[in-house]
């Protein structure tokens with residue numbers, strides 16, 4: 088039944104959409120790098136001697152986590168470059184500059200990764216800070232790279248604002264996008280400062296980490312998913328924008344002060360316990376709204392769409408966001424619970440589920456929409472044979488990884504903290520408990536399932552459209 | 561907005577099957593000429609200013625049964641229907657983006673954010689005299705100096721509680737299998753073995769070397785303690801014996 092479709096001749100890809108394709112390609116490559124470092128990290132838990140003097144766990148973990156942040160950010164920005172010309176009906180203003188800084192960034196990321204891999208640590212002076220690393224967990228980058236990233240984000244903002252000003256009209260989606268990106272870009276700088284006072288340092292650092300993933304990224308995803316649903320299901324703009332405004336109000340209303348759930352025990356004033364506990368407990372609300380919205384739209388259309396892979400990733404995104412961020416986050420956000428669970432592997436369980444659900448889901452939706460339009464003629468329906476396998480294996484893999492982190496985190500929370508009171512011997516007992524030791528192997532096993540899903544995904548993306556001669560009518 | 565023209569394409573036709581030039585931009589979709597199954601509609605909207613929008617719709621033609629019509633309607637298409645190909649919001653009077661609201665205000669907000677964070681960081685850094693990196697240097701310098709020796713006689717028990725009890729437990733029973741018991745451990749009979757273990761650790765295990773931390777006096781005290789406490793009866797060692805094993 089596959090109908091091949093000639094796109095009306097006048098419509099070529101915008102330059103900005105071609106740039107978006109480059110963004111997506113780099114995102115997928117970095118995704119692969121993230122997984123390699125993840126596998127090594129999981130294996131180092133089983134065999135702590137593995138690569139001990141070549142790539143120690145903490146360096147490797149930094150690479151795993153930061154490869155993820157970078158590729159997800161690149162994917163989301165790619166989504167903006169993809170949809171912006173469609174939304175404004177014109178080429179993006181300043182596209183030459185955008186292309187230039189993009190290749191600078193790609194080269195920069197390469198250099199930074201090499202330095203992490205081969206230099207790893209410095210003497211801990213200003214030179215280290217500027218050229219080797221800042222010693223952070225997330226958003227780690229030597230300062231020169233930080234500055235390059237600021238330039239990148241500034242050009243990106245200029246692209247969006249200037250294109251909007253030149254557009255024939257302003258839309259609710261564009262308005263939300265501009266203000267959200269301003270906050271997103273500005274917050275990045277909060278993680279660049281270096282202060283010796285750890286409380287001060289973390290106080291600002293969480294602005295990036297928390298206010299990114301639980302406020303500005305979440306809103307950006309709302310905008311990108313809005314465009315995606317309009318494309319996938321033809322949902323009327325009015326419906327999309329009404330939901331978006333509701334989501335934005337809820338995300339910012341709960342997420343900004345929800346920041347307090349990272350301020351419980353770092354030396355910040357005590358009122359954060361009340362503030363953080365209250366507001367972060369409400370953070371799942373917008374995520375519920377997003378699930379309702381996506382399901383309502385998809386259900387209203389009985390799943391009829393021009394692009395099933397993208398639609399299914401969009402639905403997986405809605406659920407993943409709600410379960411990973413909302414449920415697994417809520418589980419440990421009340422200060423009464425967090426006092427025992429703080430810093431255990433429950434956080435890692437939540438981190439895996441939330442980042443995968445909320446952001447990998449979104450980027451996959453965007454990528455499947457883009458590949459559909461990347462080749463001529465445009466494929467309706469999308470000729471993807473293995474997307475279902477990729478989706479299923481990755482979901483199974485991440486659920487297994489997060490599940491085993493949940494069990495080991497639970498053993499830490501209960502045995503080390505709650506029952507035995509955080510003594511050294513309690514620490515040892517929780518780490519030698521079978522619920523902890525057995526999960527190391529399960530996690531590693533599920534990691535390979537996840538990697539299999541990734542490989543299927545790459546194969547699928549590379550072969551989409553190349554098969555069509557053989558089987559299209 | 562001034563829509564100049566809408567071209568509507570059906571399935572894989574190269575030529576538009578309808579070209580609409582005025583509101584309400586609706587077409588009539590008649591399923592009688594279409595095969596059962598999935599069909600696609602592409603609406604290309606040309607605006608007066610030359611910009612273009614493109615929308616893709618999918619719909620299902622059914623002669624019977626509960627099949628639904630995708631984008632176009634909630635019911636399967638079995639009889640002719642009217643389809644509106646331009647979103648109603650698109651037709652509303654458009655406002656061109658306002659420079660102050662969408663350019664100046666965002667840039668100001670950006671600067672306020674960045675300014676606040678920078679001020680906080682500056683404030684944080686100067687909470688410590690001499691600035692951040694200077695202070696970091698001091699911390700490092702301090703850490704490199706060896707901990708000053710505890711004055712007075714080396715007290716084996718106190719040293720044990722301070723250095724060893726976390727692993728071997730205050731009562732010497734350890735936490736087998738990871739951390740061996742010292743109480744009742746026959747291996748402790750061999751004085752030289754114990755001294756060497758304490759001085760040089762056990763490479764590849766959690767047992768750390770203490771040679772740098774314990775002088776001969778102290779090492780002798782702690783080794784003597786573990787060889788005589790908790791019912792152990794293996795005897796004391798002297799600082800000279802320790803010195804020989806360094």
Ligand code: HEM
Pocket residue numbers: 224300301348349367368370371408412413415416417418419420421425428429430431434435437438439441442445
């Ligand atoms: C997509 C959204 C989210 C992402 C990507 C995310 C990700 C993460 C990550 C990676 C951490 C670990 C940080 C560290 O290294 O210490 C974390 C911690 C935490 N998250 Fe989230 N999160 C999200 C949403 C939420 C929500 C909605 C809640 C609450 C309802 C929440 C509650 C928490 C709490 C309480 C912690 C601290 C755990 C601890 O004390 O160790 N998160 N989050």
Ligand code: HEM
Pocket residue numbers: 121122123125126127128129132148151152155432434435436438439442443447485488530531534535537538
């Ligand atoms: C091959 C698959 C993967 C493996 C084996 C793996 C393994 C690991 C390990 C062992 C850690 C360190 C946990 C610790 O600090 O104790 C980690 C951290 C992390 N990984 Fe993965 N990972 C994989 C895939 C992913 C994916 C797909 C994502 C998200 C998209 C992800 C997000 C994270 C995050 C956010 C952290 C930091 C958690 C925290 O702050 O507590 N990982 N991963």
Ligand SMILES: [Fe+2]
Pocket residue numbers: 297301345346348349
């Ligand atoms: Fe948070």
